[in-house]
Amino acid sequence: VHIRLHPNNKGNKRKLLSAHVGDLSSVVVGNSHTSAKQHYxxxxxxxxxxxxxxxxxxxxxxxxxxxxxxxxxxxxxxxxxxxxxxxxxxxxxxxxxxxxxxxxxxxxxxxxxxxxxxxxxxxxxxxxxxxxxxxxxxxxxxMQLHYEKIKGLPEGFEHPKIGSNYSIQTVEKTWKALQNFKEGNAVFTFPNTPVKCAGAPQKIMYLSDAFLRKTGKREKASIMYNTSLPVLFGIKKYADSLWDIVKRRDLQVNLRQNLIEVRADRQEAVFENLDKPGETKVIEYEMLHVTPPMGPxxxxxxxxxxxxxxxxxxxxxxxxxxxxxxxxxxxxxxxxxxxxxxxxxxxxxxxxxxxxxxxxxxxxxxxxxxxxxxxxxxxxxxxxxxxxxxxxxxxxxxxxxxxxxxxxxxxxxxxxxxxxxxxxxxxxxxxxxxxxxxxxxxxxxx
Missing domain, CATH: 3.50.50.60 (FAD/NAD(P)-binding domain)
Structure with a gap:
């Protein structure tokens, strides 16, 4: 760092030069101003x-x-x-x-x-x-979350019955939707992108199932997991155990289904069939948990x-x-x-x-x-x-x-x-x- 000293400020020289360059963003001496780059x-x-x-x-x-x-x-x-x-x-x-x-x-x-x-x-x-x-x-x-890549989001989170465990702003909305559940479809999604913690989209489904059983509402609920993936979980050993749980608890798993739109005012979720591009399906929900598309x-x-x-x-x-x-x-x-x-x-x-x-x-x-x-x-x-x-x-x-x-x-x-x-x-x-x-x-x- 070159520090140009004003003629009248020679006395500051020693003090200035001992300043730590890492903390130096700019040095003002007399009328002269020199920007210094922070280096680490x-x-x-x-x-x-x-x-x-x-x-x-x-x-x-x-x-x-x-x-x-x-x-x-x-x-x-x-x-x-x-x-x-x-x-x-x-x-x-x-x-x-x-x-x-x-x-x-x-x-x-x-x-x-x-x-x-x-x-x-x-x-x-x-x-x-x-x-x-x-x-x-x-x-x-x-990585970055892209709720905006789903039509109707993120503004849809202003409505009740919809939440997402992937952000601090929306995680408590999931709990609220679960507590207020009466009867109908509880829908859980997995997007058509890489995600962080790929197990989380289905963990909340198992917990919701357990909560609805505990509160006596399970019989009035149809629980479905709509995932863009062709498998329930990527590692066969664990996927086999999860399929057993899904069957035992009567959970519906729909593979290759990708959430493309949320009509929160009408409580509708629109899914695209990835194996038949252009084919869509509208599902009414009483509770919706969204896992957003993510990217670099x-x-x-x-x-x-x-x-x-x-x-x-x-x-x-x-x-x-x-x-x-x-x-x-x-x-x-x-x-x-x-x-x-x-x-x-x-x-x-x-x-x-x-x-x-x-x-x-x-x-x-x-x-x-x-x-x-x-x-x-x-x-x-x-x-x-x-x-x-x-x-x-x-x-x-x-x-x-x-x-x-x-x-x-x-x-x-x-x-x-x-x-x-x-x-x-x-x-x-x-x-x-x-x-x-x-x-x-x-x-x-x-």
Whole structure:
């Protein structure tokens, strides 16, 4: 940074030059004004689970003063608990904490939105015009929800009987719709796009079924799950168990059905048959849970960092960018061929830390991410099927028993242990998934 000193301000020279460049956005001396770029050794984009946990890990690796996290939101949410909020088992308030309280201490929090990434000049521009430069970049921008791609939304949420567990604004509407249910169709949807936590759209169906049974309304309800997918769940072992539950509880599953319109004033949902394009079906609902279409972060999509579909183009083993070696990615924004879940982010954070530590020493990354991800499929207010699998869609289970069975123990782990682990372990960069425990439980054989 070049600071031009006004002739009358020589006395300020020593004081000014000792200012820390990382915190220097502009310096005004006498009549002269010089803008200075903020530079960081490690710049993290996004203050979700991936960004905060990597911020904490990088702070320990290279010192807090060398790390900055760019995140505009004042609140940070533990989103996996929203399934239980939508079913009345947890409160929305319990899912959130202030971003200030989870930001690693001493790390610079840039409270802005990322507007543009230019990896060729190693710079990032934020929406207030600030330019940040970096030596290394970690992209953790998550994915975007697109309610607006369904005709009639998001304005349809102003009407009753419709909710969505995918946003803090609409999750309590799901619980309200469930409580006010009298008789008719309860409809649950899965969109024709990649989504985060692919089990969540059906978890709320199982919980709603359990709630209606508990309150004596189940006989007056027709419960249906309309999914764009050709399967109920992508991993056969767990899908088989889920089909058993569906049959036993008389739930109707309609495959290859995609929600294209909501007429909230008339309580009608319009579905397109993906196997017969152009063929649509209108279903009246008494309760509707919408899973929105989702897609890559628009900032990544519009940058040289994206693959053809708009996702961050990273090496699936090391999480290092395929074309820019000083760029890394984690979580839902990447094109890693595994399910987008919080558990996947935790496992990735441990691998990415190892990759970066090698790159900083000019060594070749030596640990490989196996695609581990987990989806605790909540099937009632006291049971969970814990699906865990890898890149190949092969079960990669932590416990030495069959996890495709509904278990009460797994429910307590999901509802009580995991949130605690998230706030006190994962966000602090201290939890990298259950890999070491799996080895222990399986006597080193997995």
């Amino acid at each position: 050794k490690m710049l993290v984009l996004g203050g979700g689970s991936g960004g905060i946990s990597m911020g904490a890990r990088m702070k320990r690796m290279i010192g807090a003063e060398n790390v900055a996290v760019v995140e505009p939101s004042e609140m940070h949410y533990y989103q996996p608990i929203w399934t239980l909020v939508g079913a009345g088992a947890k409160t929305a308030a319990s899912s959130g904490r202030t971003t200030a309280s989870v930001m690693p201490s001493g790390v610079k929090w840039v409270k802005s939105k990322v507007q543009e990434i230019n990896p060729d000049t190693s710079t990032v521009r934020t929406d207030d015009g600030t330019e940040l430069s970096y030596e290394y970049l970690i992209v953790a921008l998550g 972060s628009l900032v990544i999509k519009g940058s040289p960092l994206a693959d053809e579909a708009g996702w961050l183009d990273v090496n699936k083993d090391t999480l290092q960018h395929k074309r820019y070696p000083n760029v890394f990615g984690i979580g839902d924004c990447t094109n890693l061929p595994t399910a987008k879940t919080g558990a996947a982010v935790a496992a990735q954070s441990a691998i990415l830390k190892r990759t970066i530590s090698k790159v900083l020493k000019n060594e070749k990354p030596d640990t490989r991410y196996d695609g581990y991800t987990s989806c605790p499929l909540i099937t009632s207010y006291s049971t969970v099927i814990l699906a865990e699998f890898d890149y190949n869609g092969e079960p990669l289970e932590t416990f030495p028993f069959n996890q495709a069975k509904e278990r009460r123990l797994m429910y307590h782990m999901k509802a009580d242990l995991m949130p605690h682990l998230y706030w006190h372990g994962f966000l602090g960069g201290l939890w990298g998934g259950p890999g070491p425990y799996r080895k222990l439980f399986h006597l080193g054989m997995k």
